[in-house]
Amino acid sequence: MPRRGPGRKDKAQKGPLGHDGEGKPVFLKSKLKASTETSVPTKIPQKQGPGRKGSATAKKARAAREAAAEKAEQEAEAQELGSDDDGEQTNLFSDDDEDAGAAMSAEALQQQKAKGFSDNNQSWLKLMNAHKMSSDEEGGQGSDAEDEEMMDDEFAEAVEGEPSDGDDKESSGSDSDSDEMDIEKKSRKIDAQRKQDEEEDQAADMETGDVESERFILPDEVAEGEEDPAATDLVEVQGRIGQVIAVLNNFKYLAQEGKSRVDYTNRLIKDLCTYYGYNTFMMDKLLEMFTQHDIVEFLEACEVPRPLTIRVNALKARRRDVAQSLIARGVNLDPIGKWSKVGLVIFDSPVPIGATPEYLSGQYTIQAASSFLPVMACAPQEGERVLDMCAAPGGKSTYASALMKNSGILFSNDMNKSRTKSLSANIARMGVRNAIVCNYDGKMFPKVIGNFDRVMLDAPCSGTGVISKDPSVKVNKGDRDIQKLSHLQKELLLHAIDSVDAKSKTGGIIAYSTCSIMVEENEEVVNYALKKRNVKLVDSGIEFGTDGFTSFRGKKYHPSVKMTKRFYPHTHNMDGFFVAKFKKISNKIPAGVSDDADEAEEEEPEIVEEVEEEPVKNSKKAKKSTASADSETNRVEEVVVETESTTDAPVATEPVAESTGESRKRKKDSKKGKKTSEKSGEKASVAETTEENVNESETVSAVVESSEEPAHKKQKKDSKKRSKKSSKKSK
Numbered sequence: 064m065p066r067r068g069p070g071r072k073d074k075a076q077k078g079p080l081g082h083d084g085e086g087k088p089v090f091l092k093s094k095l096k097a098s099t100e101t102s103v104p105t106k107i108p109q110k111q112g113p114g115r116k117g118s119a120t121a122k123k124a125r126a127a128r129e130a131a132a133e134k135a136e137q138e139a140e141a142q143e144l145g146s147d148d149d150g151e152q153t154n155l156f157s158d159d160d161e162d163a164g165a166a167m168s169a170e171a172l173q174q175q176k177a178k179g180f181s182d183n184n185q186s187w188l189k190l191m192n193a194h195k196m197s198s199d200e201e202g203g204q205g206s207d208a209e210d211e212e213m214m215d216d217e218f219a220e221a222v223e224g225e226p227s228d229g230d231d232k233e234s235s236g237s238d239s240d241s242d243e244m245d246i247e248k249k250s251r252k253i254d255a256q257r258k259q260d261e262e263e264d265q266a267a268d269m270e271t272g273d274v275e276s277e278r279f280i281l282p283d284e285v286a287e288g289e290e291d292p293a294a295t296d297l298v299e300v301q302g303r304i305g306q307v308i309a310v311l312n313n314f315k316y317l318a319q320e321g322k323s324r325v326d327y328t329n330r331l332i333k334d335l336c337t338y339y340g341y342n343t344f345m346m347d348k349l350l351e352m353f354t355q356h357d358i359v360e361f362l363e364a365c366e367v368p369r370p371l372t373i374r375v376n377a378l379k380a381r382r383r384d385v386a387q388s389l390i391a392r393g394v395n396l397d398p399i400g401k402w403s404k405v406g407l408v409i410f411d412s413p414v415p416i417g418a419t420p421e422y423l424s425g426q427y428t429i430q431a432a433s434s435f436l437p438v439m440a441c442a443p444q445e446g447e448r449v450l451d452m453c454a455a456p457g458g459k460s461t462y463a464s465a466l467m468k469n470s471g472i473l474f475s476n477d478m479n480k481s482r483t484k485s486l487s488a489n490i491a492r493m494g495v496r497n498a499i500v501c502n503y504d505g506k507m508f509p510k511v512i513g514n515f516d517r518v519m520l521d522a523p524c525s526g527t528g529v530i531s532k533d534p535s536v537k538v539n540k541g542d543r544d545i546q547k548l549s550h551l552q553k554e555l556l557l558h559a560i561d562s563v564d565a566k567s568k569t570g571g572i573i574a575y576s577t578c579s580i581m582v583e584e585n586e587e588v589v590n591y592a593l594k595k596r597n598v599k600l601v602d603s604g605i606e607f608g609t610d611g612f613t614s615f616r617g618k619k620y621h622p623s624v625k626m627t628k629r630f631y632p633h634t635h636n637m638d639g640f641f642v643a644k645f646k647k648i649s650n651k652i653p654a655g656v657s658d659d660a661d662e663a664e665e666e667e668p669e670i671v672e673e674v675e676e677e678p679v680k681n682s683k684k685a686k687k688s689t690a691s692a693d694s695e696t697n698r699v700e701e702v703v704v705e706t707e708s709t710t711d712a713p714v715a716t717e718p719v720a721e722s723t724g725e726s727r728k729r730k731k732d733s734k735k736g737k738k739t740s741e742k743s744g745e746k747a748s749v750a751e752t753t754e755e756n757v758n759e760s761e762t763v764s765a766v767v768e769s770s771e772e773p774a775h776k777k778q779k780k781d782s783k784k785r786s787k788k789s790s791k792k793s794k
């Protein structure tokens with residue numbers, strides 16, 4: 064029985080997404096090519112798009128790398144042809160594997176053409192249909208979520224429990240997993256054997272004194288600005304990267320006399336920059352974070368796109384139905400993993416995933432797996448008041464709305480006015496009716512509106528986690544950029560915290576995230592907030608990911624920073640990402656702290672564990688601001704009803720800029736913040752109720768404009784003008 068189903072490489076991804084459960088990424092090194100070919104076909108629109116961005120250097124490096132890889136492959140092939148005997152074992156690991164993969168994907172494609180779905184899809188569908196029928200017979204009892212959960216488990220069992228080679232393959236439908244396990248086992252054995260041989264050889268060399276001949280001689284240094292002859296042949300550079308890492312791992316025996324670790328490290332940085340097309344700053348930063356072994360895996364992972372994933376919109380559809388529709392269109396897919404009930408991974412598709420009727424009608428959206436995580440951490444509930452401070456283009460906002468079941472109220476804000484257009488469009492397509500799109504600098508909150516149950520801050524960042532999507536990051540970021548971003552992130556986070564009501568019965572939650580892996584943009588920002596506000600870090604509820612750093616390059620962070628989560632392309636097969644979940648303990652700002660985001664990180668923050676009682680004065684303040692918030696909610700709901708009658712687009716409204724006590728206190732800071740943001744070229748767009756805006760509100764959506772002048776003042780002015788006019792008239 065020929066092999067079928069989604070790419071075997073993809074099926075082997077037992078970790079959260081594409082990680083074999085033992086920390087080995089599935090797409091690296093020898094497996095890299097086969098994996099991308101079988102799991103992310105060129106037909107998928109994401110890859111077809113305008114082409115990957117990148118500097119000329121990065122493009123050149125990529126082209127040269129590809130040529131080098133091809134050359135190395137040809138050399139390896141030639142070697143194998145010439146040595147049949149000792150090539151046998153290696154073939155088990157590489158050639159067979161790739162051939163099988165190619166045969167299987169051709170087979171899968173053929174089958175898809177004939178039947179519309181793969182065997183694994185078939186088993187899932189069978190389970191789904193059986194379930195649907197039985198639940199229909201039982202009168203449709205049991206929730207969708209329960210059904211999905213049961214089916215996911217059964218699906219996993221069906222796939223995992225398939226018989227091995229010797230068993231009845233006809234009935235099993237797919238033998239790819241057991242084959243995969245066999246090959247993996249064999250390859251692990253070979254790796255172990257090779258490692259043991261190397262160690263024995265090394266020990267023997269040391270005994271006989273042969274080690275001298277093994278010492279790796281560094282190429283001569285060249286003066287800065289001069290062309291480095293050692294960096295012209297990329298095959299040579301690639302080989303040297305491995306050699307230098309080996310020397311650094313066994314420096315005493317393998318290093319050239321008179322050369323220091325620094326000499327070898329400098330060479331490694333140079334070679335990694337040449338081979339992968341990074342600037343020295345970025346490579347230095349990455350080497351601060353990763354071991355020499357991990358860095359190569361990380362860099363390799365950044366060369367391949369992550370698997371295409373979609374999120375089913377629970378407001379409009381059930382995952383099983385969307386899966387069924389897409390499978391009927393020939394799409395080869397799987398549930399994203401046990402951690403999500405709404406995600407699907409697309410392995411292969413003959414149709415553009417971003418243009419199917421299901422997509423256009425808002426039944427699903429294309430969303431990176433990592434982008435699910437901050438919303439899951441924030442966990443907005445039905446009926447709550449939620450702020451998405453940096454929301455465009457709306458992947459997280461629309462997910463939040465689905466979790467809120469279109470109830471309560473969601474403020475989807477973004478400072479970039481042009482980006483709010485795609486935000487509004489997505490909100491409309493996804494059938495979100497509880498959201499208000501607004502266009503403020505995040506630092507205007509809570510001055511414009513506060514007292515939220517939860518705030519999501521998916522902060523603007525350097526994008527060092529998404530290099531595979533935007534390779535220009537390799538060369539266009541410097542120290543100043545990272546520092547500026549860190550500063551902005553700290554400011555935004557304090558404003559996010561101040562916008563949340565610690566007394567909220569259900570919430571008082573702030574979820575902070577970035578698609579950067581830089582410590583300055585993550586742990587350092589979180590640690591800063593712990594010092595400046597009465598908040599504590601809580602479990603994000605995400606079961607996988609790597610713990611945040613509690614110390615980094617001599618800096619110490621609060622021990623609870625361990626609760627934050629990091630995600631890496633090479634370990635989790637997701638974009639690099641960071642998520643932290645805070646709970647606000649008290650609305651009181653700790654005495655004597657200044658909000659200077661440039662302040663050096665010295666002492667550890669002190670965290671007050673108990674919820675403090677608000678002083679009487681503050682309680683009054685809270686009451687007052689709640690009242691204003693309530694009146695605002697009512698206003699908004701009125702508009703929702705109005706808008707609903709014409710379209711299910713988001714709501715158009717003017718912000719009610721009640722100046723709460725807390726926001727007055729923050730006014731000074733906001734002014735300071737505004738200055739900083741202007742300095743950094745990120746100006747808030749100034750409000751003007753133009754005709755264009757009015758028209759927008761009538762058709763698709765309206766954007767609540769940010770204003771130099773708070774809206775309530777503007778309203779007062781307008782009414783004064785009106786009364787002046789009318790008094791003139793009456794005169």
Ligand SMILES: C[S@@+](CC[C@H](N)C(=O)[O-])C[C@H]1O[C@@H](n2cnc3c(N)ncnc32)[C@H](O)[C@@H]1O
Nearest residue numbers: 453454455456457458459478479504505521523
């Ligand atoms: C990482 S993106 C947000 C992605 C979004 N959460 C999603 O899931 O689709 C960061 C956003 O922050 C916005 N932004 C940058 N500075 C801001 C500020 N000071 N206040 C509010 N939004 C800001 C940018 O325009 C950008 O859309």
